[in-house]
Amino acid sequence: MHDKHQEFFDKLAEEWDYTFTAEDLDRLRHLVSKIGVKEGMHILDLGCGTGILFDMLRRAVGDSGSVTGVDFSFEMAQKAHRNFPFPNVNVVDADAVALPFVDSSFDMVVAFASFPHFSNQQRALDEAHRVLKADCKINIIQLESTKEMIEIHHKVGGVVADDDIPSEDMLREMLQKSKFKNESIEDHPGLYLATATNSK
Ligand SMILES: C[S@@+](CC[C@H](N)C(=O)[O-])C[C@H]1O[C@@H](n2cnc3c(N)ncnc32)[C@H](O)[C@@H]1O
Numbered sequence: 001m002h003d004k005h006q007e008f009f010d011k012l013a014e015e016w017d018y019t020f021t022a023e024d025l026d027r028l029r030h031l032v033s034k035i036g037v038k039e040g041m042h043i044l045d046l047g048c049g050t051g052i053l054f055d056m057l058r059r060a061v062g063d064s065g066s067v068t069g070v071d072f073s074f075e076m077a078q079k080a081h082r083n084f085p086f087p088n089v090n091v092v093d094a095d096a097v098a099l100p101f102v103d104s105s106f107d108m109v110v111a112f113a114s115f116p117h118f119s120n121q122q123r124a125l126d127e128a129h130r131v132l133k134a135d136c137k138i139n140i141i142q143l144e145s146t147k148e149m150i151e152i153h154h155k156v157g158g159v160v161a162d163d164d165i166p167s168e169d170m171l172r173e174m175l176q177k178s179k180f181k182n183e184s185i186e187d188h189p190g191l192y193l194a195t196a197t198n199s200k
Pocket of ligand 1: 005006009010046047048049050051052070071072073076094095096097111112113114117118119
């Protein structure tokens with residue numbers, strides 16, 4: 001089924017790479033170093049878009065690790081695939097709420113600027129938990145606070161107008177329901193970072 005969000009993101013794919021400034025990329029590099037990406041890790045990038053994180057992640061994990069991007073917009077996934085033809089990078093056109101991976105496949109999940117758009121955030125968390133190995137982390141990242149993000153989505157309008165991240169209390173509850181523990185949530189101008197550990 002092709003839903004309105006898929007159509008919306010399909011249309012953005014061609015120009016998406018141009019929406020990032022050099023400063024955004026610097027901030028992302030800093031974040032990737034902060035979340036503990038290490039050589040040899042197998043990382044899942046949920047809602048990867050055109051793969052803006054791929055180069056940073058693939059360099060950090062090296063040849064013994066891998067980066068797997070998932071996106072349900074066919075055009076975004078195709079562009080990511082074209083942008084990063086490296087042996088340690090894979091792109092899969094799939095929905096974050098039904099991941100085509102076996103249990104305990106990944107050492108880290110990142111969802112950058114994508115979590116607010118997931119149709120069923122609880123199921124996406126359940127799936128992230130399922131495919132993560134024991135004691136491994138999920139990182140939900142935005143380059144803006146929730147307040148700033150809401151303003152951006154309202155300004156963009158259309159199908160993303162009301163896409164949002166749950167309140168801090170609600171997200172903690174949802175993470176715990178999906179069997180994550182040790183949640184930590186930072187929400188301030190220029191950064192949103194929620195991390196939690198898989199309690200398998
Ligand atoms: C705002 S873009 C961010 C893309 C990328 N992470 C970046 O920051 O450049 C959100 C992405 O999430 C993807 N997305 C939204 N809902 C999704 C879902 N349920 N499953 C997989 N991808 C999804 C969209 O197709 C889109 O590429």
